[in-house]
Amino acid sequence: MSPVDPVTSVDPVDPERSAGSESGALLEVEGLTVDAGGKPLVQGVGFTVGRGERVGIIGESGSGKTLTALALLGLLGEGLRAAGSARLAGVPFDLLGAGDRELSTVRGRLAGMVFQEPMTALNPVMRTGSQVAEALRLHGPRGERPGRAAARDAAVELLGRLRLPDPARAARAYPHQLSGGQRQRAVLAGALANDPALLICDEPTTALDVTVQKEIVDLITGVSDERGTAVLYISHDLALVASVCHRVLVMHDGEIVESGPVERVLRQPEHPYTQALLSASDLSVPAPRPPAPAEPRTLLRARGLTRRYARPRRGLLGPRTHFTALEGLDLELRAGARVGVVGESGSGKTTLLRLLSGLDRPTSGTVENAAGGDPRSGPGGGLQVVFQDPMGSLDPRMRVRDVIAEPLPDRRSPAAADRVAELLADVGLPAEAAGRYPHQFSGGQRQRIAIARALAPRPSVLLADEPVSALDVSVRAQVLDVLSRVTAERDMALCVVTHDLGVVRYLCDEVVVMREGRVVERGPVERVWEEPAHPYTRQLLEAVPVLR
């Protein structure tokens, strides 16, 4: 990478004697508009961020929250144009009208940015420490830029400050050798390298586990308190924003519909959208439960399920090692049961689901399927799965009609067409949806199509793999309600695999907590919530941000 030469004429002046400090605001945005070829995506957005203040931007996908942040640092993609004004204290020019050379004096120096996916924010072929050191060497104040060795030492120190275990080793590591949370710490270290006055975080923890999320968020608030760094925190998660920020802006369809102190907005939301968003994200009142069947039949019984994956040999004659994804798991699903399997990434919960459904075979242990099929004869006997990603689980080249009819034995018959119409009505989609393609639907609608497909062959067990984690908050409750209702109406057993404790509490009666391939705790949802027995369960429960 070639070093960026700062242009002397636009070198930012000393923050202390800047014009912005008179009004006290660090960042002042007025009438920010972003459009793509005449189509407005962000409209007339205006807000201020005070020194040391943490401001949250809340919005769903497509609300323009990320575009707003990108526009401030001139990082909009081609074809997108920003207008309006954005003044950062200590910068003599308007951020929105500035060219790349001018903005490069701001980025990383006065304003740092942290993105959602730490893997793509780091260069995969560069050592982590060098990337942090690069931030110091490129963006540091002129004349005070450290030399190579000094920057390297400073980077290690910085990684240590962000509580990376063994920072010297982490600095020598390549990004893929670190965990997701460690990578995000490294990105944060790069963004904070020059002690910027403003830190912009765009969904910094969305790709991370809850317990890691808590650590990262604590780190951000800690740095902000300690160094007086202002934070612009973008997220779709109301509770998370509430736990981080002082003030919150609610964005919807490219406009700010409401703003104010966190407590006020969350307690007494004024705008109907905020109210709807709040009620949709509140999953504390469980979905209505069906009456339990008189004598519940056992539909699926797993005993001692273990799944090991072979690791590639180290060297030609190296020993063959195995990775154990799941170890000795027992599970029983009765008619009408609602079981939630909770765990973080790597806990083996998706492996469990694949074994139960017969998509994969256990290394040892058995799955007895009394639901109407033998999983050994092939997957899908009396049991269906709703997958995580509603885009990836629907074939983009098939019409909805064919997608839903796929599991039906006679998929071209008029009876199948009737069944498709009936299922569409069941999941609350109009009949004309049958003739359309998956990409013409929103995420929530696609997930409902996936549910309709799963119900088509009248299974008695429904397995759901993270059914709402790819969806916006406002449609989450809808999809969960559909899941709850259709399984209740049919006396089906429901097993939901998720990282989201709220979903389990909303939907399930029984919970299984997994960690590293083993069950650490199981029991009725209420009991586990009130008195978690295992320390890990407690840690999980505490890590979930809660709306105050």
Place this chain on the structure above:
Amino acid sequence: MPSKPLMPSKPSKPSARTLARHPALTAGGILVTLVLALALLSLLWTPYDPTHVDAAQRLLPPGGGHVLGTDQFGRDVASRLMTGARTTVFVGVVAVGFAVVIGVPMGIAAGMSGGPLSALLMRVSDFLLAFPALLLAIMLAAVYGTSTLTAMVAIGIASAPGFARVARAATLRVMAAEYVDAARLARRTRAAIAVRHVLPNIRDVVIVQVSVAFATAVLAEAALSYLGLGTPPPTPSWGRMLLDSQELLFSRPELCLWPGLAVAAAVMGLNLLGDGLRDRFDPTLEGVR
């Protein structure tokens, strides 16, 4: 909260705007259409009989009765060029068709099965890939004699591994998708999954590979004919026209120019078309340029 309305259906036909956004696609399309049109036209009409030898008319300059003049045997160059396009297109279509029919199923089978079968199929394709089309054609010509068919089979065999590789890579991606898991849960057979899910979803990359392989086939056909291993005389072909005009390179250089330009235009057109299609099909490249 009300659910979002159904989005209006989006037509995916290439509109004037898409064409303007993809200049490579447009330029490639025009060049390829031109070659195809010439080839089709030659079936119905050519200015003169392209194989008619007339010593009295030999080496006439361009203009007059013969638009591009005549060669040393008095044959009309323009007519030969048009008929040559026909040969090129015919050889290309058959050779690429042969390669698709062999390569794509091989790639899909390898991608869907994994394990030893996949390894075996891919080693076979590596083996074929190691043989240049030219060498294969010389070998086949030595055994079966020179003919258009030998050339087509040689080019087809040489292009098949490309299709197998491309199809396998795309199949692996499709097989990782959750809709394939859903199809397995719907108790679909492997063959049904291959036809209903894999094939439609790897279509785009195969189409791009077709245009690239077609360009290679045009070049290979010209080279084989030039070496006397392709279409035998008197059937006109661009490669043979180059060979015939070689001895007149210094006295009548434009006689080499016409077939050379024709080959260049066809190959460039197909490559541009391939690039354009790739850009259009690959959503990750959307808006990059």
